[in-house]
Amino acid sequence: MTTKFCPVTKVIGTLVLAFGVMGAAQATYSSPPSTNCGGGGATNPSCDTWTFNNTQSNTQGGIASTASGWANTVGSANVLLDSAYITRNGSSGLGVRNNDCSGFSNCTGGPTGRDVNEGSSPEHAIDNNERVDSILFSFTNKVNLSSFNAGWVSGDSDFTVMAFTGTGNPASLANQSYAGLLSNGWSLIGNFLGGTSTGAHDFANSTYSSYWLIGALNTFVGGDPTKAGNDNFKLISLAGCTCDNAPSGTPGCGVSNRGVPEPGTLFLMSAGLFGLTRINAKRVKLVAA
Numbered sequence: 126m127t128t129k130f131c132p133v134t135k136v137i138g139t140l141v142l143a144f145g146v147m148g149a150a151q152a153t154y155s156s157p158p159s160t161n162c163g164g165g166g167a168t169n170p171s172c173d174t175w176t177f178n179n180t181q182s183n184t185q186g187g188i189a190s191t192a193s194g195w196a197n198t199v200g201s202a203n204v205l206l207d208s209a210y211i212t213r214n215g216s217s218g219l220g221v222r223n224n225d226c227s228g229f230s231n232c233t234g235g236p237t238g239r240d241v242n243e244g245s246s247p248e249h250a251i252d253n254n255e256r257v258d259s260i261l262f263s264f265t266n267k268v269n270l271s272s273f274n275a276g277w278v279s280g281d282s283d284f285t286v287m288a289f290t291g292t293g294n295p296a297s298l299a300n301q302s303y304a305g306l307l308s309n310g311w312s313l314i315g316n317f318l319g320g321t322s323t324g325a326h327d328f329a330n331s332t333y334s335s336y337w338l339i340g341a342l343n344t345f346v347g348g349d350p351t352k353a354g355n356d357n358f359k360l361i362s363l364a365g366c367t368c369d370n371a372p373s374g375t376p377g378c379g380v381s382n383r384g385v386p387e388p389g390t391l392f393l394m395s396a397g398l399f400g401l402t403r404i405n406a407k408r409v410k411l412v413a414a
Contacts, residue, residue, distance in 0.1 A: 171370040173268075176362040178215040186367050189265045194221040195298050195338070196256040197345070203256060204345075206298045211260070212249045217277035218361030220250040221258035221340075250279065250357040252341050259285075259340025260360065261298065267333040267377050268365045275323045276361030282319030283342035283356045284326060287311050288334040290377075295336055303345035311338070316348040319358065333368060333377035 173185040181192045194209035212220035251258045262270075275282050289295045291310020298306070307313060312332065319326045341356040342348040368378035 171366055172271075172364050173367060174362050174364045175262075177213075177219050178361065179213050181211050181213065181219070186369070187266075188268060188367055190363065191263050192219055193261045193263070194258070195261055195340075196221060196223045196258045197303060198223050198225045198256055199300060204302050205300050206302065208299065209258065212359075214277075214359065218275075218359040219260060220277075220359045221252075221260060222248055223256050223258070250277065250359055251284075251339075252357040253343070253353050254355070254357065257303065257341055257343050257345065259303075259338050259343070262337045262339065262363065264335045264337075266367065267335050268337075268367050269331070269333045269371070270337050270363055270365035271329045272325050272327040272364045273339060273360050274362040274364075275319065275326055275358045277359040278319075278321060278323050279357040280355040281321055281352075282326065282358035283317065283348070283352050284319050284328075284358070285316050285340050285343035285346060285348055286314040286328050286330075287338040287346070288314055288332045289336035289338075290332060290334060298338075303343055306338075307346065313346050316342060316346070318352065319356070323358075331376075333371065333375060337363075 173188070175183040175185050175190045177183055177192060183190055192211055194211045195206050196209040197203050197205060198207045198209070199205035207224060209224055210222040212222050214220070248254075251260065270286075270288075287306060289310055290312045295310055301309065314328055314330050314332060317326070317328055339360065341358070342353045344350045344353050368375065371378045
């Protein structure tokens with residue numbers, strides 16, 4: 126009786142060993158370099174770069190990104206968000222012009238927001254002068270953005286980044302406040318000092334989302350008021366990684382992305398099956414005896 130049950134014990138041991146090896150392989154999976162992509166993807170080959178020169182949409186790695194403008198222009202206190210015009214310039218990128226811009230002396234031109242119709246500085250840029258401007262980037266799949274390139278800066282370029290981390294799709298931003306977004310599925314990635322120069326503006330993080338809101342330094346969500354008011358910049362490109370480059374089990378990416386390489390998994394499974402076959406053959410001989 127004891128002899129007959131020994132092979133079963135060996136079977137269990139073999140399974141434990143096989144799955145233990147598979148678990149070890151998963152645990153030692155090496156994720157892509159955690160660099161910030163340099164604003165244009167050049168420093169990390171796993172990064173994708175979405176470029177916006179005279180366009181409000183771009184597709185990279187099979188994932189499309191579309192930009193829309195927003196600013197707090199609703200109500201007498203200018204607290205609630207309303208849609209805004211995107212300004213476009215091939216050499217410097219995207220800016221924002223509030224839809225109530227015509228009420229100010231430094232706003233010129235029509236609402237189309239390109240070239241001479243941009244409005245005078247700083248109203249053609251992403252700025253926090255009178256209103257806090259932001260651009261909502263909507264992606265067709267989750268991405269981990271980690272930097273953007275500023276193609277134009279006047280004064281300073283401190284900025285705020287938020288990402289939607291709630292369930293489903295976010296509610297429309299219209300008539301919400303910036304602060305209210307934080308209790309409606311949005312998370313603050315951070316408030317960052319961007320400096321006075323164009324080029325890479327980094328905000329390395331571990332969040333994967335289909336919706337990213339990038340704007341001038343925002344005091345409504347914790348931005349330093351002593352640093353705000355003179356931030357004026359345009360965004361020419363975004364850089365980040367898709368779920369295809371994320372370690373298996375990355376929050377927000379599901380379980381279908383990269384894990385143990387398929388050939389390695391097949392090898393481990395084959396080894397386990399081979400071991401089970403050998404043990405079963407021995408068990409048959411023992412029973413026959």
